[in-house]
Amino acid sequence: MNSTPSSSGQGASAAVTPASLANAIRALSMDAVEQAKSGHPGMPMGMADVATVLFSTVPEFRSVGDPDWPDRDRFVLSAGHGSMLLYSLLHLTGYADMTDRRAAQLSPAWRQAPRATRNTAHAGGIETTTGPLGQGIANAVGMALAERQLAERFGAIW
Numbered sequence: 001m002n003s004t005p006s007s008s009g010q011g012a013s014a015a016v017t018p019a020s021l022a023n024a025i026r027a028l029s030m031d032a033v034e035q036a037k038s039g040h041p042g043m044p045m046g047m048a049d050v051a052t053v054l055f056s057t058v059p060e061f062r063s064v065g066d067p068d069w070p071d072r073d074r075f076v077l078s079a080g081h082g083s084m085l086l087y088s089l090l091h092l093t094g095y096a097d098m099t100d101r102r103a104a105q106l107s108p109a110w111r112q113a114p115r116a117t118r119n120t121a122h123a124g125g126i127e128t129t130t131g132p133l134g135q136g137i138a139n140a141v142g143m144a145l146a147e148r149q150l151a152e153r154f155g156a157i158w
Contacts, residue, residue, distance in 0.1 A: 018056065021092065022048040028088040036084075043082025055089055067095060067124030071156070074127045074143050078136020090125040097123045 029044035058073055077086045090098035127143070130136040 018049070018052050021056070022052045024092055025051060025085065025088045028091060029084040032084050032087065038081075039084050040081040041084065043079050044085035044088060047082070047085055051085055051089055055093060070150075071147075074140070075125075076127055076130065076136045076140040076143070078130040078133060078139070080133050086126065090123065093125075095123070095125045098125065 025048040026041075026045045029048075030041045033039040033041045033044075054075075075086070075089075077083065079085070087098060128136075128139045130139050
C-alpha cells in the first residue's frame with residue numbers, strides 16, 4: 001500500500017490497483033525510451049496489463065531480495081526493442097540495481113556495445129539476453145529442462 005497525502009495534510013492510505021501499476025509501467029517505459037533515444041514504447045504499453053497480472057500473482061517474482069535464488073521462476077522476454085517492459089517491471093518490483101536511471105541507460109549502452117560484449121550488461125532479474133528475435137523460446141525451454149533435471153536429481157527446493 002502506498003501512503004498519499006490527503007487534502008488535510010494527514011497521510012491517507014490508498015491501495016495500489018492493477019490499473020495504476022499498469023499505468024506506471026506505461027509511463028516509465030515511455031519516459032525511459034525517450035531518454036534512451038532507443039527502443040519502442042509500443043510493446044511495454046500494450047503488454048502492461050498482462051505483465052502486471054503475471055508479476056503480481058506469481059510468488060517467486062516477488063522474492064526480489066535475492067535475484068539469484070536458484071529455484072526462482074524466470075521471465076524470459078525476447079522482444080528486442082520492447083525490453084523496456086522488463087526494465088520497468090524490475091524497477092517497480094524493487095530490484096535494487098534497476099533504478100529508473102539504470103533502465104534508461106541499458107538500451108543505448110547495449111545497442112552501442114560490440115556484439116561480443118552485449119551479454120555483460122547484467123542487472124538482477126535479467127535472466128538472459130536472447131540475441132535475434134525468437135531465440136527466447138529456446139532459452140526458456142532450456143531453463144525449464146534444467147530446472148526439471150535439478151529437481152529430479154536433488155529434489156524440489158520448495
